[in-house]
Amino acid sequence: MLAETLEDFALKHTDLLIPNAIKGNERAFSQLMNLWYKRIYNFSYKYFGDHDMAMEVTQSTFISVHKAIKKLKDPSSFRSWVYRIALNKCYEEDRKMKRRSWLSIFQKDNDEEDKMLQLNHHTDDGFYNPDQVVEEKEMEDMVMKCLHEIPEEQRVIVIMKEYEGLKFREIAGSLNITESTAKSRLYYGLKAMKKQLEKRNIYKENAYGN
Amino acid sequence: METRSDQELMMEYLYSEMSADEKEKFEKLLSKNPTLQQELNELQGTRNQISISDKELVDPFMFSTGGSGSVWMATRIIGNGILKPAIGLAASISLVLLLGYFTNTSISTEDGYLSVSFGKSVQENSYKDQYITQAQFNVLIDQMNDSRSSFSSRLNGVENSVDTRFASLLTDDESINQSNTQNTQQLTDFAIQLQQDNLNFLEQYMAQSNTNQQRLIEGLLVEFSEFLEEQREEDLRSIQYSLKTLKDNQELTTQETNLVLATILNKVNTQNN
Numbered sequence: 001m002l003a004e005t006l007e008d009f010a011l012k013h014t015d016l017l018i019p020n021a022i023k024g025n026e027r028a029f030s031q032l033m034n035l036w037y038k039r040i041y042n043f044s045y046k047y048f049g050d051h052d053m054a055m056e057v058t059q060s061t062f063i064s065v066h067k068a069i070k071k072l073k074d075p076s077s078f079r080s081w082v083y084r085i086a087l088n089k090c091y092e093e094d095r096k097m098k099r100r101s102w103l104s105i106f107q108k109d110n111d112e113e114d115k116m117l118q119l120n121h122h123t124d125d126g127f128y129n130p131d132q133v134v135e136e137k138e139m140e141d142m143v144m145k146c147l148h149e150i151p152e153e154q155r156v157i158v159i160m161k162e163y164e165g166l167k168f169r170e171i172a173g174s175l176n177i178t179e180s181t182a183k184s185r186l187y188y189g190l191k192a193m194k195k196q197l198e199k200r201n202i203y204k205e206n207a208y209g210n
Numbered sequence: 211m212e213t214r215s216d217q218e219l220m221m222e223y224l225y226s227e228m229s230a231d232e233k234e235k236f237e238k239l240l241s242k243n244p245t246l247q248q249e250l251n252e253l254q255g256t257r258n259q260i261s262i263s264d265k266e267l268v269d270p271f272m273f274s275t276g277g278s279g280s281v282w283m284a285t286r287i288i289g290n291g292i293l294k295p296a297i298g299l300a301a302s303i304s305l306v307l308l309l310g311y312f313t314n315t316s317i318s319t320e321d322g323y324l325s326v327s328f329g330k331s332v333q334e335n336s337y338k339d340q341y342i343t344q345a346q347f348n349v350l351i352d353q354m355n356d357s358r359s360s361f362s363s364r365l366n367g368v369e370n371s372v373d374t375r376f377a378s379l380l381t382d383d384e385s386i387n388q389s390n391t392q393n394t395q396q397l398t399d400f401a402i403q404l405q406q407d408n409l410n411f412l413e414q415y416m417a418q419s420n421t422n423q424q425r426l427i428e429g430l431l432v433e434f435s436e437f438l439e440e441q442r443e444e445d446l447r448s449i450q451y452s453l454k455t456l457k458d459n460q461e462l463t464t465q466e467t468n469l470v471l472a473t474i475l476n477k478v479n480t481q482n483n
Binding site: 046147186197 | 218222
């Protein structure tokens with residue numbers, strides 16, 4: 001899975017770069033940011049379901065990280081720390097753009113450029129299958145819609161755990177809650193997602209496969 | 211209903227955050243508890259359903275710090291399409307310059323003129339300034355002097371014409387005054403005549419009006435006197451009727467009185483006998 005590859009790659013290098021970035025090494029910080037911007041962008045994108053909002057949050061997150069990284073005393077907590085900043089930026093943007101509906105993502109599906117970029121995938125055998133790609137895109141849109149129907153505190157943890165792969169310890173650190181609470185919220189978040197999927201009669205082949 | 215502990219265990223198991231021992235124990239528990247196993251399968255099924263590939267459509271950030279410590283990122287500039295047109299424009303200009311090089315295009319800005327030629331040398335511009343000779347200059351001066359003389363003579367002619375016209379206007383002024391006096395006299399006479407006519411008309415109207423009013427008043431008085439006469443006669447008839455009624459009543463009263471007296475007298479006589 002691509003996310004895991006990036007995650008491993010980011011983790012491997014983050015530990016080396018953080019001490020230098022804390023000391024004020026701009027190059028180290030720049031490399032650190034290049035390792036993390038996609039993760040933060042995808043986290044923000046799943047939170048809002050909107051490209052522009054996700055870009056805004058990603059940018060403001062790294063500006064805040066740049067300002068505050070010298071105060072980070074424990075480099076090992078960087079992961080939960082950066083997600084906490086990103087989540088706070090999401091809350092800020094959410095407050096600012098409250099009137100803007102997250103549903104706008106589904107209206108933006110008409111954007112040809114965006115659509116073409118999203119459809120620009122190939123199958124494993126190298127052949128492009130537009131029907132399959134469109135079907136997957138529709139499925140993802142529906143999942144995003146379901147994601148935004150569940151309570152916000154559960155949604156954040158589902159995103160952090162399911163899509164960002166944070167440890168329960170890191171989620172607890174980011175949200176300032178206990179690990180037990182994080183697990184409980186995730187449990188109810190998955191249950192809520194199941195209800196939303198069933199409400200829309202969404203079933204996926206191989207759904208019960210492991 | 212699952213306990214909180216089971217929820218936590220399921221989450222740890224699903225997301226592989228269990229130690230090997232804990233995992234073995236939990237799998238034993240699952241084998242003995244089909245309900246728990248079923249719920250775990252459902253949760254795993256939900257996980258499979260909600261898997262989404264990352265939307266990695268963002269360009270890498272270009273991070274920089276300004277001299278005053280300010281921070282900016284060029285990604286937004288590129289992403290928002292501010293830089294893209296500039297890059298496109300620069301590429302277009304480069305392409306034009308490259309084509310110009312291969313087609314022997316010559317561009318010159320000599321003497322303040324922009325000249326572009328394709329494969330040929332730049333020819334002298336026909337619109338460049340041309341210097342006149344002394345003879346041409348003298349001819350022009352002569353032409354100007356002739357024009358000035360002609361203009362002066364025409365101006366004098368116009369002045370004479372204006373003077374003549376002005377003098378004739380002064381002469382005409384006396385006749386205009388006489389004419390105005392006559393017109394004023396005629397107007398005065400006309401106004402007096404009009405006033406007299408109006409006066410006569412009003413006198414006739416008033417006389418006619420007085421006669422009509424007199425006749426009307428006389429008619430009204432006659433009608434009023436006739437009305438009074440009729441009222442008086444009506445009143446007289448009413449009075450006569452009332453008197454007659456009174457007289458009749460008096461006679462009836464007398465008859466009744468006589469009858470009563472006769473009755474009384476008859477009773478007295480009867481008692482005496």
